[in-house]
Ligand SMILES: CC(C)[C@H](C(=O)O)[C@@H](O)C(=O)O
């Protein structure tokens with residue numbers, strides 16, 4: 001029987017609750033598909049600060065690098081927001097991404113027919129929408145040097161090298177090959193030099209993928225087009241900060257942020273996590289929606305472990321559970337037949353497998 | 354009789370058509386309110402490149418600085434997109450903004466009841482929405498030094514000084530005082546040093562405006578909230594690139610980009626322009642919507658000339674024209690009783706005054 005080593009980072013707020021449900025579903029599907037998952041838990045974020053004094057303990061970095069993949073809940077909370085910048089949960093997260101070398105952040109935004117009313121956008125605008133946002137995750141202005149703030153003047157550097165753009169660009173084109181064969185590269189090349197290099201490099205990569213159509217869009221227009229006509233997009237590829245903004249915009253196309261998974265991949269390992277945050281205000285009440293985390297677990301099976309059948313089983317179960325009207329509180333207003341708790345949702349999805 | 358000197362920059366594409374209609378309406382309202390507008394035309398953008406070899410002739414800079422205000426159409430087009438960066442229309446526009454010292458870009462996003470269906474967002478989400486986006490326009494990553502692209506590595510600098518943040522912040526608070534007294538400052542302070550200075554400075558300014566409520570939002574969340582629940586916002590203040598993205602997102606809340614005006618103001622002069630572009634594909638066909646430009650002219654009367662009554666007259670006329678079902682082609686699908694040309698729309702609005 002195949003065995004995989006999975007790192008779990010539950011994190012803060014609702015993190016532990018939603019990761020527990022994902023583990024429940026993972027174990028069920030592992031049983032059904034005859035493989036075993038060995039989990040090991042690591043600390044990160046606020047809980048790591050409280051227990052070890054730093055947001056990203058060395059153990060976590062070393063442990064996750066040795067595992068096959070990492071399932072991650074969410075981190076952060078007001079409690080730690082006033083700490084010095086280098087001790088904050090977010091700093092730990094950014095350092096973690098960098099140490100893991102996960103340069104490609106993949107955020108699918110797929111509209112489920114069952115929840116087409118959950119978006120603030122009109123149903124006819126979003127029906128059937130299926131976008132993959134490919135965001136560069138360990139470069140750009142997030143990590144650029146120099147950076148400083150002396151209280152009178154502050155600056156950051158948005159920087160990309162050609163190899164950095166090439167590796168993320170290739171990822172986007174590879175995805176497009178398996179989808180509708182269209183890549184829209186988003187930049188601000190009419191203003192920024194770094195965007196000009198981005199655009200020129202995308203054009204070069206495109207030569208190796210003659211079957212894929214490459215278009216370019218300025219970031220302001222892309223933000224607009226995601227609201228005006230999201231169905232025009234197949235794969236969107238963009239830099240770190242633009243991707244941060246646009247993938248959140250894309251999530252609003254779907255509407256229900258409690259459904260949206262993400263994968264961060266690179267050459268060493270991969271991290272799977274819901275796109276929503278740690279929501280400390282609803283932690284411990286049993287009302288968090290675990291589906292985004294369970295979807296992330298499915299992505300992990302598909303992309304990191306190659307357990308494609310198991311991944312599909314989870315995805316199908318989720319769709320059927322939604323079709324049958326089970327909803328956590330966040331989606332109670334959208335064709336719910338029964339409103340269930342976090343743990344009940346995990347049980348029901350596991351049962352459907 | 355009061356006389357004002359107005360610079361006109363018609364620009365490229367549909368620019369000349371829409372500015373002509375705004376002038377028509379301005380002259381009508383000037384007659385009705387007993388003042389005179391003296392116009393002088395200047396070149397900028399593609400037409401300036403064609404006629405003078407540069408996108409921003411010195412004459413334009415000097416002329417506009419001497420005038421009371423500038424009404425601006427739109428510039429740019431594919432024809433000039435392959436020119437070297439420093440000869441492109443956009444470079445002219447950025448230099449123009451800088452030379453004019455217009456640090457505050459004001460973009461109201463107001464949902465007209467008559468066109469509540471023109472947005473892709475559900476009517477109940479946007480009804481009554483009235484947002485003012487205050488974007489810093491001559492700093493940040495648009496102008497930051499150093500910047501370079503050697504073909505292997507490229508970078509730009511996002512930089513703000515405290516005085517730059519103070520002057521735009523004050524503008525936002527002043528606007529809020531005349532509105533619902535709420536300022537939402539948008540940044541990425543969890544990642545960027547420059548955003549931390551932005552946030553700290555906004556907090557300091559807030560002390561001088563105890564009646565105004567200041568909140569902070571990360572830019573990714575703000576992009577999301579503009580789609581999820583735009584009515585929560587009163588005044589949004591943010592830096593140059595975030596403002597570029599968010600004001601376009603906000604325009605989609607309104608839906609009809611042909612309706613949205615903007616003002617760029619500073620200590621020397623002010624520029625008024627529609628937020629839409631030069632739309633070369635529909636130029637010369639008489640189908641462009643001149644309302645955004647006419648609205649911009651109304652803003653000019655209000656903010657630069659102090660002709661508040663005349664401004665209101667224009668705004669009321671536009672609302673009534675829309676209420677009575679007159680639409681240009683772009684809005685023909687939204688409760689149109691009669692579809693009219695660019696020039697007819699100008700005539701009708703002038704007649705309603
Ligand atoms: C928490 C924050 C640093 C992070 C980011 O900006 O990358 C988050 O917004 C995300 O998108 O994962």
Ligand SMILES: CC(C)[C@H](C(=O)O)[C@@H](O)C(=O)O
Nearest residue numbers: 190191220443444446447597
């Ligand atoms: C044309 C471009 C340089 C400009 C900008 O980015 O400022 C435009 O998008 C705008 O918002 O006025």
